[in-house]
Amino acid sequence: MPSKRGQAHFVAELEDTPVAPVDRLDESQKARSTWADAWDSMRRRPMFWISSVLIVLIAVIALFPGLFTSVSPSLGCDLGKSNGGPEAGHPFGFTRQGCDVYARTIFGTQASVTVGLLATALVTLIGVVIGSLAGYYGGWLDAIVSRVGDIFFAIPTILGAIVLMSVLPAATPTSVAFVLSIFAWPQIARIMRGAVLSATNSDYVMASTALGVSRFRILLRHVIPNSIAPVIVIATVSLGTFIVAESTLSFLGIGLPTSVMSWGNDISQAQTSLVTNPQVLLYPAAALSITVLAFLMLGDILRDALDPKARALR
């Protein structure tokens, strides 16, 4: 509360608090949604713009890698230039196989980002559907779903993914995303369930029920839109962690096959020539970290804007 030193109680000036009928509603003014408020608080923060620009740039690189380099990342590698330093047209130098590091970093974006996006989309879809059904309908459905979720939750995502990936045949970005989301959905489902539970008891749900709106329609139109905010925050952060998870699996040799260009594979292959030629490791690793960082920052800002009560947990 703002108060001046030496003043026992703060009393606002009369013109600061104009007297108005308490039940008067200005209907000409458009109702402000949570999203409009969030947008207002986000756009004032430079971090929001930095991370957004980075994410758009990464998305463009992932979609159209050819725009950023004319050098082929895998064809025309010259073994004579193995582990060579930077030169004109090849700013990041060459890998052990004599391929252009810059081109490989650019072309590796697609696989890594695909895994991250697809896994996040899957996890969000599964988590939101299961979590909202469990929280909204309760009863035996909730009991079963929550217990099953506990089981998957008990297996750390990457440990479970290691088991599955080491028995599955040849991996693709899609299968890696599927495997990661199998073990990661309970987190989103739990958060969604909690949010739906608290939204279900609110006045607007009761009002809709009194107006005769069907239960399922209330869930779709009112409950889910009002409880999705914390899920979006977690989903943004997990996009980054899925990209790290993919690179970890590729590093272990059970992620994407080496024929697929990805940051994880390039970093993994760089370890053989690390001492003589660290740039082979540094550039794909930096690209990966910047991508993850962009999503982490965006998640932090979204959290502050949408969910001020939430602590800075993962």
Place this chain on the structure above:
Amino acid sequence: MLWYTGRRVLQMIPVFFGATFLIYFMVFSLPGDPIAALYGDRPPAPGVIEQIRAQYNLDKPLIQQYLIYIGNFFQGDLGTTYSGRPVSDVMAGAFPITFRLAMLALFFESVAGVVVGLIAGLRKGKWFDASALVVSLLLISVPTFVLGFLFRLIFGVQLGWFRTTVSSEAPWGELILPALVLASVSFAYIVRLTRASVADNLNADFVRTATAKGLSRRRVVTVHVLRNSLVPVVTFLGVDLGSLMVGAIITEGIFNINGVGGTVYKAIVLGESTTVVSFIAVMVVIFVLANLLVDLLYAALDPRIRYAK
């Protein structure tokens, strides 16, 4: 407390069986025959596959296979690695090393994390806070294995402060560098968690009361703020054990440590899926047990938890 403990233990039983069954199911019932995989591209003699399937009980129904496996599991029989050594044997040799590594990492991440988080939380918005946040974000966004390579390159190869590979006995001194790598991500999370919860608690009523009582700032911070801020950190350490296990696989792989993680790393690289599964099943069991312990500890630290439900 007793009632709460009993209920949590009972809740854990289906989770334990469910999680181990899930892992067993994934390995032995999904497309991709582990026995055929043993032989690569050239199929073995006709009778051999049936014989091996019988040896591993794979000819019986899935539930029965699982029950045999879990029965053996409880008797300490975790199967054998491809080279014929019992998994329990390998584990007994490897566990103490990993235990030392994990203790060191836990020590680094919790002490340094809480201290940095506390200072950042007390000086919210100042330069120390801002730089702690930036460093923690950076640490989270760099994968553990990249950090491992970098640390090994900088401190091991270029500066020569540490050995780049750990000898087979793995004395404490050689484990410092790997433990720092292992601790890095969790350190970052603990900093963020402690900072947020310290900043929160500074505005709490009990802190205002303590200050109003005339306690020194030092006492208010250490007794009232810090102690209450540690509650979420303790819970985090339970969840964090999972990432510590994954981290151990990677760090021990990079630094060539003969611990549990290093063994799993080698088994993954060599494609020994049965060894991987046995070890990961044990890890999941430890994870479930540790989280039970943390839940109980949490309830002991914060009485609201046990009466709430």
